[in-house]
Amino acid sequence: MAVTWNDVSEGMSIPELKKNCSTQQLVLWAAGSGDFYQIHYDKDFAVGTGLSGIIVHGALKNAFLGQLVHDWIGNSGKIKKYGCSYRGMDFPNEDIICKGVVTKKYEEGGEKLVDLEVWTENPQGKKTTPGYATVSLKS
Template sequence: MADQTYWDDVNEGDSIPELRKNCSTQQLVHWAAASGDFYQIHYDLGFAKNTGLDNIIVHGALKNAFLGQLLHDWAAPGGVVREFGCEYRGMDYPDQDITCKGVVTAKSVEGDDHIIELDIWTENPDGQKTTPGTARVVLPAR
């Protein structure tokens, strides 16, 4: 984890540090157990193919959780992820890079909260945004 990021030092248009993921099928089983999502398309290749998929696919919610980590690791220890989410537009597969990225779109102050708004997304190896989303993070001010 990097040093504390302060609201004052963040500017619209800034990119936040990337988070690179690459899921083994084992990690998908970990996620199935942790999340309670045991849909077989995420760990049973035969089942996935029977539903018309080419491969096992990474859980959308796991990619969303990756985006949560992207934001948490950037904001911690003094900041808090207030809101984050994404749309599951494209599929990602095991053993391929999933790169989590974020760009600051706005800064505001609401009451005591110093808020940063971001566009966030995961990218597949072809550079396509498979899960575009948005986030609001509260950061400490100097």
């Protein structure tokens, strides 16, 4: 369900998106993205580097956050700016909750814009992939 400019208020949360990656999904992401670093699909290798097990690709979590924003604005909105950083690890077969909140609503250059803070959370509630977005919405 797409949101419109009139639906938005500063401080409002956007609908959450829950993801849970299987190891098969990580292998498919590696193939599609070209990121074949073994910490994402080879448990023995990952443990050998000091990790507790294989971890979800940061770029995959980036894509999840992009989906979160796109799902919220729908096809009538436009993502103007977007980015995130990788600050924590997420693991396969654990929920990754994608969340967001409206930080600013304004008009600029004839566009109706909304700034968002977006992030992923692990099952313990720690933000692992903080990010931001600016979107343009229709009235």
